[in-house]
Every structure is written in C-alpha cells, then in structure tokens.
Amino acid sequence: MGSRFKGTLCLILIGLLGGCAGSSRGPDTEPSAGETGRARTSEDLAWRASLLQVEDTGRFSDDLRESLAADDPDRRRAAVRSLRFVRDGSMPEALVAAFSDADPSVRAEAILSAGLAGADSTVPSILEHGDDTDGLVRAAVAVALGLLPDERGSAALLGLLDDAAENVRAAACYSVARLSGVDGLVPKLLERIDDAEPDVSAAALYAASRLSGRLDALGFAARFRIREKLVELAETRDPGVQILVAEGLYSPIAGKQADTLHSMMLATDQPEVLMAILRATSLPGAPTFVFHEVLIKHSDARVVQATINGLGRMRGESVNNMLVKFIIEDSRDWLRAEAIRALALADRRLILDVANGLSNDPRALIRAATAEALYGRQEPEVATYARRMFESEDPWVKLHAIPAMAAVEELLSDVLGELVQRSASETRTQIIRAAGYRLAMGGRSAADRADALDLVAGMWEEAAKERSPAIQLAILSAAAQAEEGVDLVRRGLEADDLGVRRRAAGLLASGFGETVTVEALPAKQASYYRDIVEWADRRHAAVITVARQGFVPGRFTVALDTVNAPMTSWQFAQLAERGYYNNRRILPYLPGLRLHSGPGADERYLDTTWRAEPVFSLFGPGTLAAAGERDALLGEWLVTLSARPNYLGRYTPFGRVVQNLAGVVANVLPIDQVVSVRVYEGNGQEPLPPLGN
Structure with missing residues (x-):
C-alpha cells in the first residue's frame, strides 16, 4: 500500500509556483542586458503595474475596473487576483460578477480569490458553481469552501469528494481537513484513501490524519473510525504514511493506538517519523511515555531536541527528572539550553530552584537560556539571578538578561535607561520587552508602571526618526499590556508606516474596545510599481x-x-x-x-x-x-x-x-x-x- 503514497501532497490548481524554469545562468553570474524570463509589451507592464498598485493600497481603482472588463483573459484573471487585496464593500460584488466569466480560468481565480480574501458573503454564489462544466472551477470551489467554513459548504463537499476529476476530489479532501463538525463526511473520506489516483489517496490520508489529530474537529465515533484506519495503515513502511499515521494518533487511547506508535518507534530509523511520534505523544500536562525515555538518548540531535520540546509541554516528576538529568549530564550546550527552556515550561517552581546554579554556569549559552527561563517572573530570587547575569561581562548573557530585569525593585529607567542611548536595535527590543513584562506584572506601584511607559515612550520618537517599524511594533505590544498604555498605542495611528498603524488599530480593538478605521497611505509613484513588475517579469x-x-x-x-x-x-x-x-x-x-x-x-x-x-x-x-x-x-x-x-x-x-x-x-x-x-x-x-x- 505504501507505494501508492509516493510523492505525497502534490500541489493543485493553476500555476501555484509558476516561473521556476528559464535562465541557464549560474547563481554567481551577472544577467545579460535586456534578458527576461517572460516577454511583455509596454502595455502589459503598465496594466500589471496598475494592479500591483491596487494590491499595495487596497483601493478599488479605475485601472482595476478597466482590467476586469478587458478582452484578454490573462488580464482579467490578474485583475480578479488583485481583488483579494481590496478592503471595501465593492470586493465581494466584483468577485461574484467574475464567477460568471466566459473563461474558466478567470472563474476559478475569482472563486479562489473569494476564499483567500475571506469573503463569506460569496458562499451562496460559490455553491452555484459546484457543478461547473470545467474541473478547474470545481476544484476552486472545493478549495474556497475549505477557506470559508459554512454548513452549506460542508454538504457541497460531500458531492465534490465523488467528483469525476481527480484534482477536484483532492481539493475537496484538503478542504475537509480544515473544517470541524464534519462527521458525516468521514465515511466518504475513508473511501478516498483507497482512491485509484495516488494524489487523491494522499490528500484523503492527510485530511483523515488532520481531523483525527484535532481533538475538537470530530465526535468520538467518527474520530475512532479514522483511527482504526490509521492503525491499519501503520503497517506500511512508507515514512510519509507513517508520519501522517502518527500525527493522526495524537493523544493515543491506551491499547491498540499506543501500541501502534510504540511498534512504529521500534521499527523505524527515520528521524522524521520519530519526531512525528513525539508530537503525537507529548501531551500538555501529561506524564512521560516510554517514547521519551528512549528518544532523548537518540543519536540524531533533531530527535533529541524534539523530545526536549515535547517534555516542555508535559508535567510530572518523571518529566522534571528527565530534563534535570539531561541538563546536568549532556555535553551539548545548545541542547542543554533547550532543556532549560523546557523545564521552565514544565515546572515553574523547579526552574527557580536550579536557576541559582545555572546562572553561575561558566558557559554563556547556558546562562543566557537561564535568563530566558525567568522572563515574566517576579519572585524575589528572580531579581537576584537576573541582576547577576545582567552584570555579566559577556554581551550575549547581558543581552538576554535584560527582559528578566523586570523583576528588580528599582525603576527600570534607573537600571536600563543608560542602555537606551547607546544601544543597537536588538538591545532596545530587549529593553522594550522588559517594560512590557513590568507593565503586565501584578502588584507593581503606579510609579513603576508610569516609569516603564515613559521609558518606551521616549524610544518611540527615536524609532520614528529612524524609520524603524520593528521597534515601533515592539513598543505597541508592550504598551498594550496596561490600561495606562492606551495613549501610547493611539500614537501608533499616526505612524508613517501603514503596518504600524494597522497594528495599533488592532490592539485598540482587542485590548481597549476602540474601533478605528485605518486609511491606506497614498499610492507610491507609478514608476515604483513598474520597477517591481519589470523585476518580477x-x-x-x-x-x-x-x-x-x-x-x-x-x-x-x-x-x-x-x-x-x-x-x-x-x-x-x-x-x-x-x-x-x-x-x-x-x-x-x-x-x-x-x-x-x-x-x-x-x-x-x-x-x-x-x-x-x-x-x-x-x-x-x-x-x-x-x-x-x-x-x-x-x-x-x-x-x-x-x-x-x-x-x-x-x-x-x-x-x-x-x-x-x-x-x-x-x-x-x-x-x-x-x-x-x-x-x-x-x-x-x-x-x-x-x-x-
């Protein structure tokens, strides 16, 4: 059975990663003058540049309207693709109009665009094309219904799973994998695992694995039925199938499912399969399985790291013992650092008990990881350990200790203020994180909180002058940790950078209940978009x-x-x-x-x-x-x-x-x-x- 899944998970639909064939020049040679990958006329470049402007600004334009009505189907298809970016009431209506285009590739692009744009209001119109005469359009319908969850769409997918075209059946499988409450589709999905077309079989197996692994996606009976099939498929030695089997058996029920994963672990030498088994058995709050005891000693460092990451999600004395033993005995500092971070997640109290010794470790990587493990904590010993590492002469340790300094009693401006004036962006980002932690901590005085806000507010102006959106975004996230930060978040609405303005609006809505409309910035010069189009050509x-x-x-x-x-x-x-x-x-x-x-x-x-x-x-x-x-x-x-x-x-x-x-x-x-x-x-x-x- 495994041979039928070779090359699993193919791409479907039209030109998904087009433009991958062309020049024979090598990576270290210069292009010839005038050489292009795709010949375009000046007229082509002009309308493509106008559409790129629409995508950049999110505004419906006369140029877009003209392209939607063009005689050239390639131009119409490009125009409906640009509609995905338009953020006003005109977008759904224009897409629905394109659903009836004479050219099937335009219809397919429009339906796909509706799905990618999250245009829920178009679902009734999309459903009308589930029996389109062109398989490409029906495949687009299947994809869109997975992106626009709707009870009517789930019912339509049942028919598309039986479509005569293999790309439609495969698309329907992938869409089912994204949905919840689709118990009624499970019998048909299991039939598709035995489909005569390998690509459909692979898509169905992925969907079954995904639905089974998402514990809230199905009822118990439907999930158990899928898992019986996955246990059967575990007998294949195809690594691709075994990975999907393991992921589908996430949180295995004791008995046959757990035994299946154990047998797979003993029988395989594929690291990718072992890592999938670890993802399936490293359950939040659970104790260790036999898998962890074996695989933390594996010869492949990737498997060891996956084991450590899994232990960080788990709880219990066996988890703690395994991580502490690894930290003490293993010789690979980077993996010991991973284990320190995992222990901080697994047991918040125990990490404080071991941090005293680890903060004195001679290796900078270990001390830096220890500092990270203390982020957001405010116990008295945290301040002691943080200060110890902050005063280190090693710049790497000092950098990582900065956010942990939120735990000290002093005002942040007193201990970190001098760093602001002479630091690189990485250091400033860490200072902003410290302020965010301080603002999120309970029991801090009003003076403490005001000082933290003043510290990042002063950095805002400097970031604006330097045109550093990364710093501004970090400041907004920190300020949003406290009600007093609302005024600083509002300042983000006046930023030069559109992404910063959108982020500020989002934080005001989610954290402070304020609804703000962010207007797009004016379009750049037409030559800017033309240069990009010519480059991308x-x-x-x-x-x-x-x-x-x-x-x-x-x-x-x-x-x-x-x-x-x-x-x-x-x-x-x-x-x-x-x-x-x-x-x-x-x-x-x-x-x-x-x-x-x-x-x-x-x-x-x-x-x-x-x-x-x-x-x-x-x-x-x-x-x-x-x-x-x-x-x-x-x-x-x-x-x-x-x-x-x-x-x-x-x-x-x-x-x-x-x-x-x-x-x-x-x-x-x-x-x-x-x-x-x-x-x-x-x-x-x-x-x-x-x-x-």
Missing part, C-alpha cells in the same frame, strides 16, 4: 548559505514565485541585497516542521513593513514563506521541512527549495546561522559554484 532565485561552527558551510537554492507573490519576492530580494539576512540565527526551529530565520540584527536596512499576499499553496516540503504579522511583515521567512497544508492562510508562500532540501535544509539546527542570501536571475537549478567563488 524575470525569473529569480536565491542561494542561501548556512554555517555551523567547525563545519563547511552548506547552501541551498530557492526559486522565487515572482508570478503569484511579486511584492513579497521583491522585498525579500531588496533586503538580501542590503545584507539584512547576513549572520542571522535560525530561530525558532521546530524539528520536522519548519526552520525560521531569526530577527534581523540591523534595522537600518528595513524602513517599512508590508502586507502579506494571499497566495494559494499546499505548503509542501521546502516551501519558502514570509512569517510574521500578516499586515506588518518585517522580512522574516521560514522553510517547511514537511508538508504543512494547514499553513494556508497563516503564512505567505513565495518560493520553493530547488537544491539541497534533504542534504542541507532538513539538517539545519538552531545553532546554525544564515551567512548570506544572494538573489540572482535564474530558476534555482543552476550548478552551484565552488564555495569561496
């Missing part, structure tokens, strides 16, 4: 170099999706050219799920945020995506290490790994750094030149 890829102390650096290439995510791809390239990604830590890192670039250390290269582009993807292994607040992206990115269709709507995909996914990306650890990112014209398949060239 050529194929682009990137070489990402990562390094680990004592090892030869590794590299992988990504093909940027300049067709579906031109703005995100362009912003990524701009930051890479300025060196923004140089020497970044890999943080956070979830073994077997994703690696995530850490925050940039130098905000001089980042003077604006931008909004996420709603792009469809099933987030297969090696998907490059933008991470962060969707209305205020700051250049951070992640790469998926396994198929994660549930990331749709959470992150913006804008590329895929082409070279060295298994050899480099899958083996990256939190101790590694991104040395550099170099964007070039090409498709990512070009041979890499020797290191040092």
